[in-house]
Amino acid sequence: MLCGAVAQAGHVSAQRYLIGGKKILSKYEPLVIQYAFRTVALLAIMPFWSDFGTMALSSNRIFWIGVAGVIGANLWIQYANVHARSKPTVDVSFTEPIQSLTPFLVTLAAISFGEHPSIQGWAGIALISFGNLLHLREGMSPLSREYWQPFVQFMLPRNFEFLGKDQQEELLERRSAILWSYGSACVGAVGLIFDATLVRHGSVALGFALQGVFLGGWFFFLSRRSNEKRASLADRVRAHIVPVLILCIAWTLMVLFTNTAFRLAPVGYIGTLKRLYLPILLIFSVLFLGEKKAKLRIMPNSLITVGAVFLAFDGSFAKLVDRFEDFLDFLM
Numbered sequence: 272m273l274c275g276a277v278a279q280a281g282h283v284s285a286q287r288y289l290i291g292g293k294k295i296l297s298k299y300e301p302l303v304i305q306y307a308f309r310t311v312a313l314l315a316i317m318p319f320w321s322d323f324g325t326m327a328l329s330s331n332r333i334f335w336i337g338v339a340g341v342i343g344a345n346l347w348i349q350y351a352n353v354h355a356r357s358k359p360t361v362d363v364s365f366t367e368p369i370q371s372l373t374p375f376l377v378t379l380a381a382i383s384f385g386e387h388p389s390i391q392g393w394a395g396i397a398l399i400s401f402g403n404l405l406h407l408r409e410g411m412s413p414l415s416r417e418y419w420q421p422f423v424q425f426m427l428p429r430n431f432e433f434l435g436k437d438q439q440e441e442l443l444e445r446r447s448a449i450l451w452s453y454g455s456a457c458v459g460a461v462g463l464i465f466d467a468t469l470v471r472h473g474s475v476a477l478g479f480a481l482q483g484v485f486l487g488g489w490f491f492f493l494s495r496r497s498n499e500k501r502a503s504l505a506d507r508v509r510a511h512i513v514p515v516l517i518l519c520i521a522w523t524l525m526v527l528f529t530n531t532a533f534r535l536a537p538v539g540y541i542g543t544l545k546r547l548y549l550p551i552l553l554i555f556s557v558l559f560l561g562e563k564k565a566k567l568r569i570m571p572n573s574l575i576t577v578g579a580v581f582l583a584f585d586g587s588f589a590k591l592v593d594r595f596e597d598f599l600d601f602l603m
Contacts (some may be wrong), residue, residue, distance in 0.1 A: 272547060275528035280551035281521035284559055287356045287363040291560075295511050298353045299439045300504060301493040301518055307518035308488030309526065310480045317476040333385040333599050334473030340465030342482050346489065347458045355451035358444045363542030364556040364565040365445075368406050369452035371546050375399045376460035377591065378582055392585030406571035407449070408562075424449050464595055471596075479526050546579035 282305075289296045296304075355366045375396060376390055389397065407424040427442055428434075433464050434442070469478045501507065508515050529545060549572050556562040 272529065272532050272545070273473075275525050275532065275545065276547040276551055278521045278525040278528060279545070279548040280555050281517055282525055283356070283367060283548070283552055285518035285521060286353070287556075287560060288358045288514050289511065290353060291363070292359040293358075294359075295507060295514075296504075297494055297497055299490040299497075302349055302490040303487055303494055304515060305519050305522040306483040306490070309480070309523045310483030310487060311574060312523045313476040313480040313526070314482070316551050317474065317480070331473065333468060333596060334478070336599060337465050337469030337472060338478045338481055339470050341462065341478065342485050344458050344462030344465055345482060345486060348455050348462055349486065349490070351451045351455035351458070355448045355455065358448045360441045360444050360505060361448040362556065362562040362564060363560065364454045364553055364562050365409070366448045367552055368403070368549055368568070368572055368575055369449065370456050370459065371399055371549065371579055372403065372453070372456040373459040373463060373546075374580070375578075376457060378585070388582075388585050391581050395578040395581030395583075395585065398574050400578075402571045402574030402578060405574070406568060409568070452527055457511040464591065468596060468599075475526075476533075485554065495518055546576060549576055552590065553597070 273397050286305075289301050290298055307482050355361075356363055358366075378392060380394060381389065411418045411423075413419075415425075417428075422424075425446060431439060431442065469475070474519065550569075553565050553572055554570060556565040
């Protein structure tokens with residue numbers, strides 16, 4: 272999981288570099304490239320990597336439901352992610368911690384089905400909630416009335432109409448990035464359940480290769496609809512080959528490491544430990560993206576990461592996945 276976390280942080284940083292301030296690639300072009308690269312890589316290693324060709328559990332139908340769920344969930348997740356990461360005035364170290372809400376939301380879903388967390392799980396929920404409260408109220412005084420208002424992160428300041436045009440655009444981009452990130456986190460909770468369903472019932476390489484074919488084709492279609500006049504994609508890739516290679520290799524390694532871990536440990540443990548990429552991303556955003564405010568986000572991100580680790584050792588998510596699979600078995 273540590274290797275997967277480093278790979279995920281590298282992928283997010285590379286994607287932000289390519290579609291952020293410099294706009295080297297359009298929003299959808301990195302998705303086309305990374306899915307194409309990963310699909311070829313997974314199909315190439317499938318005959319040689321035995322772990323990816325064996326069934327963890329014996330239900331072929333559930334595997335195909337998992338494939339369909341992963342494709343459907345990631346259609347929205349990746350669409351939302353590139354919209355959040357492409358805002359030039361909003362740091363990726365600000366939007367990405369919102370993704371920590373995914374295990375939090377999965378645990379809430381488990382509670383709704385009667386699977387109550389342990390004391391440690393409740394502590395994890397509290398830490399993630401408090402960390403997000405601090406993080407999303409960055410720059411606000413705790414003594415102000417607005418600081419304690421629910422959903423204040425979605426609101427514009429009262430003096431918005433009297434601000435300059437640049438400030439207004441920056442605030443609108445910030446709110447838009449937050450909304451996209453919340454949308455990604457919410458659907459990510461569903462995607463995490465289907466990830467676990469797929470990897471426990473069939474070939475990871477085949478499942479995620481199929482995902483790459485469908486999603487790569489869809490985002491290629493979206494990229495071709497753009498009316499932006501740019502140099503050819505091949506020329507832009509050649510001119511920035513290093514970040515493009517980091518994007519593709521990190522994206523592929525993330526799937527290999529994370530989903531291998533899904534087979535070696537309980538799904539709830541791995542699903543929540545994916546958030547370990549957040550502190551690594553903070554380091555990368557300072558070193559490679561020049562985000563000066565990332566250093567100020569260490570404390571809330573530390574709380575979020577510790578909360579995710581606490582949830583990793585709670586069994587609620589694993590029980591929720593088991594219930595979901597039992598329900599699918601019942602339907603079939």
